[in-house]
Amino acid sequence: MEGDQLSLPLFPQNSNESENYFTRKRLWSASKHRIMLRYIQCFCYNLGGQKAYQSEHLNYVDGFAGVGKYTEGIGIEDFVNNSNFWSKYKHEFENTDGSPLIALKCAKLFRQENRVNLRCLFIESNRNFNRKLHEHCERLEEKLSYKIYNPQTFEVALPELMKDLQNYPTLFFLDSFAVKGMSFDNICEIGNYVSQYKGELFLLFHNIHVARNAGQYKTTYANSKEQQTAETYIKNLTKLLGVNSDIDWKPKWLELKSEPQKFERWALEYFKERMRKEGGFRGVTSFEIKETYNDVRPQYSIVVGSNHPEKAFGSFLNDFVCDEDKLLFFQDNYQGIEKFLDKEWEAEQKRRIAIIKTQSIQILREFKSEWKSFEDVITHIILKLNDLGCLKRTQYYNDILGSLYQEGMLEIEKPGSKKPYTLNSLLKIVE
CATH class of the missing domain: 3.40.50 (Rossmann fold)
Known part of the structure; x- marks a missing residue:
């Protein structure tokens, strides 16, 4: 207790x-x-x-x-x-x-x-x-x-x-x-x-x-x-x-x-x-x-x-x-061999992504109709959450913003030549 x-x-x-x-x-x-x-x-x-x-x-x-x-x-x-x-x-x-x-x-x-x-x-x-x-x-x-x-x-x-x-x-x-x-x-x-x-x-x-x-x-x-x-x-x-x-x-x-x-x-x-x-x-x-x-x-x-x-x-x-x-998430087993706890790590990552995705939507809405680059949005979300190190920047890019784009919640300006967006692409949330 x-x-x-x-x-x-x-x-x-x-x-x-x-x-x-x-x-x-x-x-x-x-x-x-x-x-x-x-x-x-x-x-x-x-x-x-x-x-x-x-x-x-x-x-x-x-x-x-x-x-x-x-x-x-x-x-x-x-x-x-x-x-x-x-x-x-x-x-x-x-x-x-x-x-x-x-x-x-x-x-x-x-x-x-x-x-x-x-x-x-x-x-x-x-x-x-x-x-x-x-x-x-x-x-x-x-x-x-x-x-x-x-x-x-x-x-x-x-x-x-x-x-x-x-x-x-x-x-x-x-x-x-x-x-x-x-x-x-x-x-x-x-x-x-x-x-x-x-x-x-x-x-x-x-x-x-x-x-x-x-x-x-x-x-x-x-x-x-x-x-x-x-x-x-x-x-x-x-x-x-x-x-x-x-x-x-x-x-x-x-x-x-x-x-x-x-x-x-x-x-x-x-x-x-x-x-x-x-x-x-x-x-x-x-x-x-x-x-x-x-x-x-x-x-x-x-x-x-x-x-x-x-x-x-x-x-x-x-x-x-x-x-x-x-x-x-690395642990020593009884033989002294280090083992990575894959299931525990994956479960924790899924939990964090689900929570931060919801929080990110609210943060993006604060920009309203303002266009921001993926790079700047990732930084802004990290600073706004005030919880450093929950996810890596690449995860914010792929698992958070990428998921929101796939769900039709983001508009993209300046797409990449081979990809729908890059770190320099501009985005805003669809109201």
């Missing part, structure tokens, strides 16, 4: 969890790292170069860098070796790489191509982690552009960091733990930078920890010590969700405290909406990172803010997330 989730402890079961975190990479961390690997490449190929809208220097910021490397790892080597793109390179990616080493190894490849200088900026407050991060980065034996800040929190380091960015386009990756480490004001400062100088912000929204912190709020407390402890967690959550957000989230928690997952979903949407309105981002979206395909509760959500959501979300990120989602 959802209500039973209230029994989840506020504090980690293992008090040494942060120390042990980098011992073994988990499936959900591997998924996160694959997405960031692909997005760093797209970011650098899109904005790095000599053209008017490009820059010879780009920044990658890892605000909670950790040690940079795991003792045991999964999910990177097979991915890059089976990739049509990465297999072209003599790369050094390893399963044990954390996000800092992934970024630095990308920077090395891009420098060899004479494409762009990717400047990597790492913040890690834990002194032991910070020292190990230095050691792992130095072992690359390359004169790469990177800086590891003295051990300090992200909030404390932010003023110095913003000066170091030098107005270059910047990809921010804030992989914080729980709800501590950054404030909504920090996010707004990053949003204002991105709106001026280009880039994106990726941040982890820890759904379960949001509910755990909110669960400390009560209308009455047994004693002053209990209240004082609770106020610390309430303050941290309010800092993350935005100034005066407690006016909104406190009554919502009291309403949904027996259904914490509903509160988590509400808090996520509330957070994204404030980012859109106050954060300086023209587009904000999110996607879930799960351990298995049928998880009802994600490990966490990744929230992304951009000033160019059409390309960042509708083009690049949507298909990356969809690919990761498909990987969840």
